[in-house]
Amino acid sequence: MTIMDSSQRFLVRNAANSSKVAALLLIASVGWLSLDYAGLEDLTSPWVALPLFPLGLIYIAERLGKFRWFVGMTLPCLCVLTASVVMTWVVNTKSLPTVALACSAVGVIAACGFLMVRLFTFSPD
Numbered sequence: 105m106t107i108m109d110s111s112q113r114f115l116v117r118n119a120a121n122s123s124k125v126a127a128l129l130l131i132a133s134v135g136w137l138s139l140d141y142a143g144l145e146d147l148t149s150p151w152v153a154l155p156l157f158p159l160g161l162i163y164i165a166e167r168l169g170k171f172r173w174f175v176g177m178t179l180p181c182l183c184v185l186t187a188s189v190v191m192t193w194v195v196n197t198k199s200l201p202t203v204a205l206a207c208s209a210v211g212v213i214a215a216c217g218f219l220m221v222r223l224f225t226f227s228p229d
Contacts, residue, residue, distance in 0.1 A: 114224065121223045124177040131158055132185050147196040153189050156182065176226040180219035187215040 135155025144151055163178040165171035191208040194200055 113227075117224065117227055121177055121226060124174050125181055125219070125223060128159060128162070128174065128177060128181040129185075131162075132156065132181075147192050152192065153186075156185055156189065159185065176222060180215070180222045183215040184212070184219050187211040 132155045135158065136152075139151060139154065159178060159182045162171060162174055163182055166174055166178050187208070191205075191212050194204050194208045
């Protein structure tokens with residue numbers, strides 16, 4: 105395989121997977137926007153995690169073989185968004201130690217790394 109072939113495959117995988125990630129992040133963003141319109145102002149509330157519920161359902165449907173379009177991208181996006189919610193809780197809670205902040209920051213970095221690796225290397229074929 106030449107460099108040109110591998111770069112073409114890389115670009116095709118990136119284009120196919122990027123639209124899936126964008127759609128999943130848009131689903132969660134619409135959920136958080138609707139929570140904002142509903143008047144949720146406390147970022148330490150458990151309701152902040154509610155927009156992750158549709159992504160969990162998509163992941164279950166993907167694992168059962170019912171919903172194939174998001175295959176391979178749901179779990180990394182769910183990890184990134186869950187780590188982001190946890191970090192938001194930790195940052196907005198005043199009584200937690202700095203170790204919790206460091207652990208949540210490492211979780212966000214690890215989840216983003218997992219998403220980036222999966223985004224550029226996963227081939228659904």
